[in-house]
Amino acid sequence: MRKITFVRRQYSPFGGGERYLQTLKDEIQKRGFDTEILHLEQPKWMPSWIKFPYYDHQACTVKADRFYFSLDRLSCLDIFNAGGGTHKAFLKTKGFSLNPLHPVYLWMEKRTFENARHIISVSRFVKEEIVSIYHIPPEKISVVYNGIEIEPYEETAYQAARKHIKERFGLRDDTITFLFVGSGFKRKGGEEFLRTLSKIRKPFQAFMVGKEKNLRYYKALAEELNISENVTFAGPQKDPRDFYYVSDIFLFPTHYEPFGNVILEAMNFKNLVITTKQCGAGEILNNEFLMENPKDYGIIELIESYMDDSERLKDEKEKNYRNVQQYSMENNADRTLDIIASLMKAER
Template sequence: MKKISFIRQKYTPFGGAERYLERLINYLKDKNIECEIVHANLPKWLPSWIKAILFNYKVCKNKKNRFYFSLDRISCPDIYRAGDGVHKAFLKTKGFSLNPLHLTYLYLEKKTFNNAKKIIANSILIKEEIIKYYKIDPKKIEVIYNGIEIKDFDKEKAKKELQKEFKIDDEKIILFIGSGFKRKGAKEFLEIISQIDIDFKAFIVGKEKNISFYKNYAKELKIDKNVFFTGPRKDVDIFYAASDIFIFPTHYEPFSNVVLEAMSFENIVFTTKQNGASEILKKEYIMQNPKDFSIVSKIKTLLNDEENLNKIQKEMKNIAKNYTIEKNAQKTLEVINEFI
């Protein structure tokens, strides 16, 4: 089989796309399939939109007979995995902007969808948006949900580790994980938990430039003693394992891995219908929008009923077991085999 070149401009150890790519490549290497990752090697001081243009120029110029499986918007992919969603749809939630990065993404996005031999969408939401905004033939788009690694864990041990590190009592834990707090709904997360009048502790894990705003907002809501901002952590599994409920009130998300990961660690997950991952949840756990505060009463009911809480946590894990990286990689490889 021809070597597969995976295209990803930026790499961060905390990125969902990067974690997905790492898992996929490990699976393919176990199948003795040769892979490489093509990253950008551009000066950090360059504006992001120029980096995007230069990266596209560089990878397309060097393509020749290489097989490109791209996770970024480029004009010369063989297969494009639309893990970042549809930028034109995202801008509808954000509002129009003359930022040259947005204009660059829109230009590259159109080229990507038109030139790719096959598009992999990670949710029905994204497939429908690609068709709606770019009139792409539905037959060209394959929906393959994300996959994760199902890990063994000890929930009680994880709770004790967090209790020791953060000097907290044996209380229920509510979790939010994500970098880029505005889009992912950290503000709404704080508003939701501020209405829960039951003893709990909350953790917000992730990278955010404007972290002081969220810390001050927690003080304003008078929940700062209940909320811990940890910043980015490499040991996120401990937080997943220790937590009971995961709330992710995102404004736009193609399919967030954090939802699957939280479910696999026996968290009851609430997220918005603007998140493609909501497609695998029962409707009572789907928020109509980031400010759907109807989930507050549901959360309070769960926290007051240990038996039902534990039962639904197990159900969430069983759902997550249907979305493994092995199943995702197998389906992805079937698509690759059509064109390689």
């Protein structure tokens, strides 16, 4: 049986892709398969727009009989996991750019989709994108939703989280708390998060967690919208668990998110979750919790109705906790392994 090789361009101990591949590797190895992670680094002096074609050459040269699985755009993959969606669609959210990397990405992306034996899409939303933009046959693409390490909800941990956030950030008692988690606020809807909150006519507190290079803009916007006393910019957090625990409503008005593990994480910690139809993970939510777009402020009526009814809010939070149990890393690995096994079987 061929060795399953998870290919990654560079190793980062904080990278979400690395954590996912390591967990997937471990889960598949538990099931008796021979696995490895292959990191291929490029010379630091090399310009970025050359590094990617060079990386493709490196990976394809050493492939031999390995079964290649990757989140990276490479032209010799057995399975490509399109966890980042399509770069072509992503560019539409950025506007005009002279970055020489973009045409290289697009060239690599086209080759990747066309050459991969099979493609895993993290949402129906991304699958439709791939079919529409690159004319890939739908039968070549399987939808496998992401999984997370499901954690049991513990009352003692909840109380400890409230104590921690109260002491460090001034968490208020008996006030509905909103949460936003994401680095790079523009694409993930940081501005729309603040503008939505500014239209709510009831008391609230909110936390924005994540790295943002233009943080001054968002702080100034909160001031301009007269909600600065209600919003805390908590910055990047290595472990945002305590924020999820103390939050009631996770509001994520993203412009483009192929999946969005933060949705699963918020559900795991009993949050009511609201996002946009441009977020892949929104497919697992009821339609009433989906904004048509990041500026769909009509959602405020729904938000305020839950703020007015604590029992209804509690029921929805509990429902999300129950529903997220099926989106475990174990289930993701099982579904992924089914696809790997079917491709290997076809080789015999």
